[in-house]
Amino acid sequence: MILKTNKFEVGFYLRKSFTLLIFTFITCFFTSSCKIYSFTGTTLSSELKTITIQNFVMNTAGGPANLTLTFTEKLKEYYQRNTSLKLKPNDADLLLEGSVTGYELTPVSATSSDKAALNRLTIRVEVRFVNSKDEDQSFEKEFSFYQDFPQEQTLAQVEGSLVPKIIDQIVLNIFNDTAAQW
Template identity: 45%
Template sequence: MLKKFVLFFALATLLAGIAPSCKVSYSFTGANISPAVKTYSVYYFPNRARLVNPTLSQSFTEALREKLQRQTSLNELTENGDLIFEGQITGYDVRPMSIQKDDQAAQNRLTISIRVKYTNNIDPDQSIEQTFSAFEDFDSSSSLSAVEDGLVPEIINKLTEDIFNATLANW
């Protein structure tokens, strides 16, 4: 495995030497960010859902900031970064999923939806506005309040991963 890794980098270095006008950038985080981009800003995501989790806005906003800090070398600005993430939480819903006898739900699904406006001030063609949703299922014998503290961080993790991939990884 190590031999393949060394061979890959040797080949990449050789190719870079042959074509010096070409720029090859590698990332182990999956981010595909222009070298001209130096900063980002994450604005607070207010909760506009009908059912409100009082800590969701803060938790999501912080999780997105932390994701960008961990997986990029960009500097965070409070506002007017080269990349701007803003939006709102538009959905926080619980719905029955699998129905068993007597029309009782065997499982419920908690879904969180977030509308994101991503602005790339360096390359405006990369900007997007999109809604992201993620969910987790839970046993219907449990109340939402009993499982919420465990489910919400898992859903936030899925959402931040999806947002990162759609905006910076160009997947």
């Protein structure tokens, strides 16, 4: 019995095989690159097992009384949720410490009557990051973020909703610079 095939079937199987070969090549290339990649977005080396996150301190006037505590806890929570690192009180592979250095309210976007149409709340955090396995990764850097709100509202009215948004963004930026290195 002779098996008959037409050109269409042969071409189809060749294209399918070629596509599979390209996909395999690309997958191998990306999984064997220099950095460790995980689907959570981290590029942490597999030899890093622990992290110490010291309580951040307040080095500025203003802000909620629990700002540094809230910030520290959100930072710890984010690392625990998005990495396999274990929190350790001291002598860890990674260290994060720092202080809140700015809590500022400034007018932005002036109107024709020289009044601010918007006010801006900015929070600044100075961070010291130490990677004991790779000192080239260590740094000291300031992170900041802001949220604008209408002039008709007072800081007391919006502080409860703006501060968590600002903290979340600063935590994300710190994580990206320390664990994801985008």
